[in-house]
Amino acid sequence: MPVMKFGGTSVADAAAMENVINIIRGEIKETAPLVVSSACSGITNKLVALAHDAAEETCPEAFSLSNEIKTHHQTVIDDLIQTESLRKSLHELVNKYTDEINTLIKGVDIVGELTPRTLDAFYSYGELFSTNILAAAMQERGIKTEWLDARQVLITDDNFGQAQPLWDITQENLNTVVLPKLEAGIVVVTQGFIGSNRAGKTTTLGRGGSDYSAAIFGALLNRASIQIWTDVDGVLTCDPRMVPEAKRLKVMTFSEAAELSYFGAKVLHPSTIHPAVKNNVPVYVKNSKRPESEGTLITNDPELLKGMTVSGMVKSIAYKKAQSIINVRSTNMLGTYGFLADVFRVFADNETSVDMISTSEVSVSLTISNTKNLNQIIEDLKHYAEVDVEHNAAIVCVVGDKLRSSAGVAGRIFNAMHGVNIRMISQGASEINVGFVISEKDLEKAVKALHNEFFSEVSGSDVFA
Ligand SMILES: Nc1ncnc2c1ncn2[C@@H]1O[C@H](COP(=O)(O)OP(=O)(O)O)[C@@H](O)[C@H]1O
Ligand SMILES: N[C@@H](CC(=O)OP(=O)(O)O)C(=O)O
Numbered sequence: 001m002p003v004m005k006f007g008g009t010s011v012a013d014a015a016a017m018e019n020v021i022n023i024i025r026g027e028i029k030e031t032a033p034l035v036v037s038s039a040c041s042g043i044t045n046k047l048v049a050l051a052h053d054a055a056e057e058t059c060p061e062a063f064s065l066s067n068e069i070k071t072h073h074q075t076v077i078d079d080l081i082q083t084e085s086l087r088k089s090l091h092e093l094v095n096k097y098t099d100e101i102n103t104l105i106k107g108v109d110i111v112g113e114l115t116p117r118t119l120d121a122f123y124s125y126g127e128l129f130s131t132n133i134l135a136a137a138m139q140e141r142g143i144k145t146e147w148l149d150a151r152q153v154l155i156t157d158d159n160f161g162q163a164q165p166l167w168d169i170t171q172e173n174l175n176t177v178v179l180p181k182l183e184a185g186i187v188v189v190t191q192g193f194i195g196s197n198r199a200g201k202t203t204t205l206g207r208g209g210s211d212y213s214a215a216i217f218g219a220l221l222n223r224a225s226i227q228i229w230t231d232v233d234g235v236l237t238c239d240p241r242m243v244p245e246a247k248r249l250k251v252m253t254f255s256e257a258a259e260l261s262y263f264g265a266k267v268l269h270p271s272t273i274h275p276a277v278k279n280n281v282p283v284y285v286k287n288s289k290r291p292e293s294e295g296t297l298i299t300n301d302p303e304l305l306k307g308m309t310v311s312g313m314v315k316s317i318a319y320k321k322a323q324s325i326i327n328v329r330s331t332n333m334l335g336t337y338g339f340l341a342d343v344f345r346v347f348a349d350n351e352t353s354v355d356m357i358s359t360s361e362v363s364v365s366l367t368i369s370n371t372k373n374l375n376q377i378i379e380d381l382k383h384y385a386e387v388d389v390e391h392n393a394a395i396v397c398v399v400g401d402k403l404r405s406s407a408g409v410a411g412r413i414f415n416a417m418h419g420v421n422i423r424m425i426s427q428g429a430s431e432i433n434v435g436f437v438i439s440e441k442d443l444e445k446a447v448k449a450l451h452n453e454f455f456s457e458v459s460g461s462d463v464f465a
Contacts, residue, residue, distance in 0.1 A: 001182060002027060002225045002284075003034045005192060005214035008041035009231035010288035011130050014079030021138055023229065023291050024187060028143070032187040034178060034217055036150075038210040039193075040076065043069055047089040047101075051122040054105040055114035070098040073129045073146045080137050090136055097125050116160035117201065118195075121132025124151075124202045127191035127210075135189040145187045148385055151152040153177055154195035154213060157205045163195060163203035165315045179221060211269035215283070216362040219275035226281055228268065229288040234296030235260065235267055237464065238317045239451040242444065243451045247458065248465040249296050249315055251308045256315055256399050257283070257298045259433045263397035264320035273298070294465070307462045312406025315463070316399050319447055324353065324371050325423060326378075330385035339384065340364065346380040356395055356435055358424045365394060365424050366436055393423060394420055394443045397435040398450065414455040420446045 004027065006020050016032075020037075027033045046065050053062035073094045080089045104121055108114050121465050134341075135147035153173040156163035192210020195203050205212045211228055218226035235257065236246040254277045261268040267285060276283050277300065286295035295306060333339045343364060347354055348374040354366045368374075374389070381387045403409050404427050413434055414422070424437040438446055458464045 001029070001031045001033050001216050001223060002227045003036060003218040003221065003223045004227045004332075005036040005210055005229060006038065006193050006288060007228070007230045008038040008044070010229045011037050011134060012041040014076050016288070017076065017080055017134055017137060017290075019288055020134065020229070020417070021141060021143070023288060024138065025141075025143060026291075028185070029186060030186065032144070032182050032185050033132070033442060034182060034221065035168035035187055036191045036192045036210060036214045036217060036224070037127065037131050037189065040072065040130050040442065043072065043126040043129070044123060044207070047126055048119070049124045050105065051114055051119055053106065055112065056107060057112070059109050062109075063102065066098060066101050066105065069101070069125075069129070069174075070094055072396050073133065076133055080133065081140060083140055086136055086140055090133060093132055094129065097128060101125055106261070109444055114253070120160045120202050120204045122192045123204050124191075127193055130379055131189050131191050137190065138187065143187060144185060145189055146179065146181055147365070148188050148190040150194050150213065151196035151200070151202060153190075154216065156195040156197055158197045158203070160201075160203055162206045163197070164205075165195065165216050166198070167220070168423065169198075169330075170216065173222050174217065178217075178232060182221075194282075205270075205271070208266070208269040209271075211272040212275075215272045215275040215281075215438040218281050219279040221280060222279070226272075226283045227274055228272070228285045230267060230285065231287065231289060232267065233287045233290060233293045233465075234285045235265070235298070237315070237455045237458075238447060238451050239265065239319075242319070242447050243317075247455055248293070249295045250294070250463060250465055251299065251304060252315055253305065253432075254300050255282075255432055256401070259397065259399045260316055260318045263318040263395060263399075263433070265316070266320040290462050309462070310401040312400070313463065314400040314403065314409065317447055317454075318397045318399065319443060320369065320395045321371060321443065322387065323367040323395055323437065324374065325365055325367050325390040325393050325437060326381070327363060327365045327388050327390070328381055328385045329387075331362055332384070333362050333364070333419065342384050343381065346377055346384075350377045350380065352377060355425050356424060356437060358426050367393060367424070390423070392440045393437050394440045395435055395437050396446055396450070397433050398454075399433050402431050403427075410434060412453055413450065415451045417446055420449075 050065040052061040067275040138145040192213040238246040258273040261270045283298040420442045
């Protein structure tokens with residue numbers, strides 16, 4: 001039985017939820033699937049916005065957003081639920097959650113501070129709303145279903161906003177609370193993205209973290225597969241918003257998928273892959289609007305990958321906008337040791353992760369997405385070297401089997417880039433990615449040229465659909 005994760009686009013409104021229910025129904029056999037759902041699309045962003053409004057003393061805006069969230073869920077309930085009593089109890093629940101959100105807004109306004117802990121409390125309501133409505137609609141349609149508060153089972157560390165699971169406790173909770181229900185044929189509907197620390201306070205796994213929840217549950221419950229249901233046919237050769245003619249990948253390796261998601265392919269959360277790889281649970285990415293499409297299988301099973309791992313084959317292109325390049329130059333770098341350690345310590349001390357690095361004899365260039373502590377970073381780096389910063393850059397990453405060792409691929413990539421100024425180049429140690437940094441204004445041109453170079457003639461192969 002699979003763990004089935006439905007993203008925000010798959011539970012956006014009543015019609016989308018009805019689709020999802022039909023998909024789940026098709027998976028119920030003797031045992032039932034575990035269903036992990038995100039918040040309705042757009043709701044988490046509204047919760048972030050209202051939390052910040054509250055912190056910045058613009059409470060009327062915060063209350064107005066809270067009202068929009070309430071109205072959205074009231075509409076979903078009215079469109080989806082026919083039974084009067086069920087509607088009434090769901091409306092009461094929506095009112096209760098809205099009151100709690102409004103109390104949090106007032107609290108943040110009074111204290112004038114929005115901590116990661118409080119932000120997680122705000123975040124949790126998106127998934128609480130959507131899963132309660134979905135579970136009730138399934139019960140109404142005669143499917144044996146129970147709603148579960150994920151915070152009772154997914155126990156995490158105290159790293160609010162970016163929490164990591166505590167594996168042993170979570171395993172035990174799943175075995176005692178969830179497994180018996182699934183084995184009795186009861187579908188359990190729970191939230192992605194949220195958990196709680198040992199003290200019972202709400203935590204979240206980072207934005208997009210519902211995929212990660214599904215992978216954690218799938219790995220610990222030893223499920224046959226993890227299904228990630230979204231609004232595209234699978235993992236594609238590029239984000240279809242940039243390249244509408246992007247093609248579906250039939251199968252890819254875990255490493256290729258991890259690289260793509262790390263470099264911005266939003267279809268999967270970067271951490272999803274780890275628990276799945278460790279436990280060898282295949283991941284299927286599928287389209288909830290077109291369930292008949294086969295989707296993409298992500299696996300390391302050599303049998304399933306036969307014919308799919310052709311050396312030097314480019315599988316997909318990802319990109320990440322809003323990068324800042326930090327160039328650090330020092331003649332002290334020449335022949336000394338410890339210089340790079342000093343540079344990286346500055347980023348660690350300022351809690352900023354580095355996306356891409358390239359070095360020469362006397363300089364190192366790094367890119368970061370989070371510029372919150374940039375001024376302090378520059379000040380600290382100036383103790384060691386000259387520093388300059390370029391904003392509005394983008395990383396482009398070409399992913400595929402053994403790209404680094406394959407003669408000719410780099411030539412094709414950079415030939416396709418003529419007229420585009422390449423600011424940095426980096427080839428990952430994993431052999432499966434070639435990445436480079438360009439100005440954001442050249443991004444569309446660069447990605448379209450690359451896609452044309454590698455994918456204009458691949459239809460009908462074993463790898464691409
Ligand atoms: N390589 C890719 N393959 C498929 N989708 C991609 C890729 N890169 C980016 N995307 C984007 O990811 C989106 C799905 O992610 P997201 O919006 O988070 O969906 P969900 O609500 O299901 O979590 C797609 O609509 C697509 O625009
Ligand atoms: N709702 C959360 C978690 C999530 O994973 O959402 P989605 O599956 O829609 O990307 C977010 O927006 O970050």
